[in-house]
Amino acid sequence: MDLDNASAAVTGGASGLGRATAEAFVARGVPTVIVDLPTSNGAEVAAELGDLVTFMPADVRDPDAVDAALAAAEAQAPLRAVVHCAGRGGKVRLVDKDGTPGDLELFKQVVDTNLVGTFTVASVAAARMVRNEPVGGERGVIIMTASVAAFEGQIGQAAYSSAKAGVAGLTIVAARDLARKLVRVVTIAPGTFETPILGGLSEKVRDSLASQVPHPTRLGDPAEYAKLALAIVDNAMINGETIRIDGAIRMAPV
Secondary structure, eight states, rough: OOOOOEEEEETTTSSSSHHHHHHHHHHTTEEEEEEEEETTTHHHHHHOOOEEEEEOOOOOOOOHHHHHHHHHHTTTTOEEEEOOOOOOOOBOOOOOOTBBBOOOOHHHHHHIIIIIHHHHHHHHEEEEEETOOOOOTTTTEEEEEOOGGSOOTTTHHHHHHHHHHHHHHHHHHHHHHHHGGGEEEEEEEOSSSOOOOTSSSHHHHHHHHTTSSSSSSBBBHHHHHHHHHHHHHOOOTSSOEEESSTTOOOOOOO
């Protein structure tokens, strides 16, 4: 996808994978809107990243707020790249340790943010992209974020793994749906990365997670996710695929 005279939007752009991706777009000279919760530090991040970056507050479950954020990107140049990084965790078991059923309400909340939110962002973005004039045979590319938990969910990840598996399942369907519209859809499935979620864990737990990665034996750098996202944008033949970026990790049950 040619990003000359184009804009981009990144959800979850105030931190972690999203911020690194926004930085990568800025380094390419692409006007970029970072979309994050109103309670995030998105405004401060946008100010740090410079004049090419605009912050738009939105909950990814709210199609009107998402559309307003993408409209802000489109006001600068045709919207041709959307990278959806926003998501949340939440520990849910089928049966809790006290023998009671798992937390259904939390399950719904995690799936609502991670899967329904992904569909919302992708569908709202696609509705704008399909109006673009084709450039090099393309109108745009949407990159979604799953997780290795989509394939090897750990105990307590019933909701998170279900949602991320849904994102992986949506990928080929969305790519086929939008193929005639000249819009690509690709998903990245990260392993264990240096993100704010992991930042809240103890050093011992972080070291344990890093030690499970065969090579390189460390946590992933968000910049590495961003490099892959930009490589997907650049390569028109990458479509309908979920790409793991995980150092060959295969998560253990716990």
